[in-house]
Amino acid sequence: MTVYGDLIGQDRAIGVLRRAASAAAEAVAGGRGAGMTHAWLFTGPPGSGRSTAAKAFAAALLCPEQGCGHCDACHQVEVGSHPDVTFVRPEGLSYGVRQTRELVLKAAGAPTLGRWRVVLFEDADRVTEQAANALLKAIEEPPPRTVWLLCAPSADDMIITIRSRCRVVTLGTPSTEAVANVLATRDGVPHDVALDAARAAQGDVGRARRLALDEETRRRRAEVLSIPRSLTGVAECITAAERLVKTSTEDADAATTALNEVETAELRRVYGEGSTGKGLNKGLVRGGAGALKELETMQKSRATRIKRDSLDLALLELMAFYRDVLAMQFGASVELANEDRRHEVETVARASTPEDTLRRTEAIMKCRERLAANVHPQIAVEAMTLALRSSGVVHRG
Amino acid sequence: MMFRIDRDVLAEAVAWTARSLPARPSVPVLAGMRLEVTEDQRLKLSGFDYEVSAEVTLDLQTGEAGVVLVSGKLLAEITRALPAQPVELVVDGAKAVVTCGSARFTLLTMPVEDYPSLPAMPPAAGRVGSDVFASAVGQVAVAAGKDDTLPMLTGVRMEIDGDTVTLAATDRYRLAVRELKWQPEQPGFQAVAMIPGRTLADTAKALGGSGAEVEIALSSAGGTGEGMIGFSSSGRRTTTRLLDPEFPKYRSLLPTEFSARADLSTGSFVEAVKRVALVAERNTPVRLAFRGGEVVLEAGSGDEAQAVEALPVDFDGDEINIAFNHQFLLEGLGAIDSDIARLQFTTPTKPAILTAGKPVDEGANEDYRYLIMPIRLSS
Structure with a gap:
């Protein structure tokens, strides 16, 4: 299974990424590498797999076979320990300018293992305006082997100056059928339960999985949805x-x-x-x-x-x-x-x-x-x- | 896997390797220290924080090949506390058992397959004495920028041209340049590298003091292992990731003609600056007025506390009033490594050069130059 295996119903985006990864491999080998870009913005609704896609792309860039899914590089990207991938997950409410400056400094270095230096920024929409401005210069003209992968729900969540410097990969909402299929085959969820969960999650695979597998999550959802009819006074x-x-x-x-x-x-x-x-x-x-x-x-x-x-x-x-x-x-x-x-x-x-x-x-x-x-x-x-x-x-x- | 080794040797190697472990690992596995016994009876200890990798190789008498990953901090604490007897480490399933005399420790192991691949060492480029290297790096790294807004200003630039190595660093307010001789592997070797300043200073310190030679591994432009620099000395090696080699064209910034020269006793100058600076706020200057055989140091202004002190100076040239950031001046004086400090000026608004002074007839020692930007006086 290649690194793209976890992406559901995103064939178009995968195609784009595959082409870019082979262009990138060409650049590593000393070729022109036309088709590779140094800044990417992954957008899509919650659960569509923005960070999964970015992670897969990171693995594809760093793997000598462009994302075989089983070599050391792919494994290290998967568990988050690869030396050339910096994962940024804003854990707080926002991501400030000081952290961003440190990040810019980190991103300025050459790759450790010689292919690419990847910065994978999940929830990049959480950067403060100041922090976004601190990112601008780094995203505009990164060192030759640095690649920025930003993830945000939609391109509009990023300030225009950042958006215009990135190539946008738009992930669609996977179909109910596709999500239900994944739940049924991977998690062994009965088909009708899977279908209900997939519909309720509206394309968010993670949410669908929790709904299908966790009784508590279902109970809480029922609680929320009981609100409209309870509003009598x-x-x-x-x-x-x-x-x-x-x-x-x-x-x-x-x-x-x-x-x-x-x-x-x-x-x-x-x-x-x-x-x-x-x-x-x-x-x-x-x-x-x-x-x-x-x-x-x-x-x-x-x-x-x-x-x-x-x-x-x-x-x-x-x-x-x-x-x-x-x-x-x-x-x-x-x-x-x-x-x-x-x-x-x-x-x-x-x-x-x-x-x-x-x-x-x-x-x-x-x-x-x-x-x-x-x-x-x-x-x-x-x-x-x-x-x-x-x-x-x-x-x- | 198992090995048996002398306690002091192990403790020292573990402590040295543990220095490069990250204080706040982004993934738990990075807190690990990788221990590997090779087929040819060597023990390799390595640590990695993505920027710097450190590896020590030790010879073993008894060992069984294998790899294990354990918490580096824990292992360092344990080895430090062990009694002076041979230490044995045996891996047993998910545990590593350390025995030393009557002491016995069981450590949980970490998943070694999750551990990041260590960068390869670039080809050896040449050698330099570890003490010379450590002091040269110390002299230059002091001028490297500490704020992270411009990555290139946090680095030390290393230029190699044949048997000459030039180190340079600047944070826009001062510039330190040091030249030293080394023995390149190939006579015409040329290379340029930007090394993160703090890391280089730590590495030079960690490898210095032994009196041994440091081998520098660096590929020339376009060669393999580009983007990394390696340092090794007596079984210890570190690699550091390089920064983008862009750097201001600093040579043209160094003035070559001066209108005045002042030689002062470094010790008393430092003391005087420190005293006068007591009344200088963080970013207000210390003013220096050079007249004949005397320099008057002043800080503070009319509304605030003021300090004045006069020092004898061997002065030659046009009288000058000039002002500096006292911190930058003190750091420069600390770096010149000489009893006599020589300041050379052109005008009060142009950079001054601080070098090690020698008796006048010998001329100044030009190996090390510390350029410092004056602060413009408003009057």
């Missing part, structure tokens, strides 16, 4: 908002705990946990406490971000619900994300007008904007649930 709206915030916090906590535990255990082992001998039983060796503290700080900052992401995900699910409602109101013959809740969608569609639905989706978008601007979640969501309830009344604000 003001009191109910407030409760619903509280429930929504609580559910997404639980979701975030679950995700955070899982991540933290693995990292902490790994770090503790580096500092001597699990090893035995005289003097080692009292705890970690020198530097261990400091390193753990640093890790905790990073984890805390990440937890804030995951919390925000998870609430955003819940809002997007609500959004998808109203989108289905709107589709039904217009009689559009498109696949419903909430096919498994067709009945509820119908009920809401009959009880309201398309104008109501549009107003509601707008309320959800407004809520997302407010959250991004650091409004207290409870308050922002309350404002939203209230707006979702009232029909026919025009709210301004």
